[in-house]
Amino acid sequence: MLTRLFCEIDDFCQGFLPHWKASVLEPPTTRPKRNRPCGLSLSEVMTIWVHYHQSGYHTFKWYYLKHVQVYLKSAFPQLPSYQRFIERVPDVLVPLTRFMQSRCEASRGIAFIDSTPLRVCDNIRIPRHKTFANTAGRGKSSTGWFYGFKLHLVVNDQGGIVSFALSAGNVDDRQPVPTLMKSVVGKVFGDAGYLSQALAQQLAQQGIEWITSLRKNMKQVVRSTFDQLLLRKRFIIETINDQLKNQSQIEHSRHRSLPHYVAHVIAGLIAYSYQAKKPSLNLNINALAIL
Numbered sequence: 001m002l003t004r005l006f007c008e009i010d011d012f013c014q015g016f017l018p019h020w021k022a023s024v025l026e027p028p029t030t031r032p033k034r035n036r037p038c039g040l041s042l043s044e045v046m047t048i049w050v051h052y053h054q055s056g057y058h059t060f061k062w063y064y065l066k067h068v069q070v071y072l073k074s075a076f077p078q079l080p081s082y083q084r085f086i087e088r089v090p091d092v093l094v095p096l097t098r099f100m101q102s103r104c105e106a107s108r109g110i111a112f113i114d115s116t117p118l119r120v121c122d123n124i125r126i127p128r129h130k131t132f133a134n135t136a137g138r139g140k141s142s143t144g145w146f147y148g149f150k151l152h153l154v155v156n157d158q159g160g161i162v163s164f165a166l167s168a169g170n171v172d173d174r175q176p177v178p179t180l181m182k183s184v185v186g187k188v189f190g191d192a193g194y195l196s197q198a199l200a201q202q203l204a205q206q207g208i209e210w211i212t213s214l215r216k217n218m219k220q221v222v223r224s225t226f227d228q229l230l231l232r233k234r235f236i237i238e239t240i241n242d243q244l245k246n247q248s249q250i251e252h253s254r255h256r257s258l259p260h261y262v263a264h265v266i267a268g269l270i271a272y273s274y275q276a277k278k279p280s281l282n283l284n285i286n287a288l289a290i291l
Contacts, residue, residue: 010043012099039078046092053248053271090259096266103273105160109186112234113154115173116241117141118251120148137170154180155237159278189230239279
């Protein structure tokens, strides 16, 4: 699995990095540059960063010191110290994001949308939290108030990630929808938090049928039996969010910079995309014909 992961990441970097570096302008600086070459390539840094989310370890430091430096020394002979590796993580943020975008799947005519809170600290510590003071926000989810970010996901009926976005915790769930829907076709199912007639009309012009749950005080809408059944199957995306948090470890409060935080979340999504058995719906051909 590690070999396959590295080969695919390295193949991607061979095509992406030359174009990316050619388009990046280095900021002017008076500080002297370090001429010491880095031991690991960007491909190797990305591979280790993603493999951590597949390993089952709960902290990256423990994974790096107790697993990488012990069992993967032959695969990565030029391993730097833990601190030096952490310093290199922001360098792979853009390649990681582009690689995850290349891993996104087609919507297959049926998609589910949801957001999940990513807490960066306990509520009692909000006044003292400084790392994300200017970027995180306080929002409310079905489990109560939280301080941090939101991960917005669109997945297909086979559990594949179609599109994703990261926002502050106080951003309305409907705000990133137009961006998330750029590559989506067919029916999209969401909870009552995505209820919006204006949004439904806007997406209808793109050929997207926007289907959401209704609030308790709203008049019932006539829907096909198939649509009603799929609305009840939204647990698929909730299961994916649960796996991302508990298996890929995308939610914790130990980050000390925004680039590390975003790279951590993106690497968790990439690790999930390689998962052999994803949550999925068993939709037969006759059911799809109703669409």
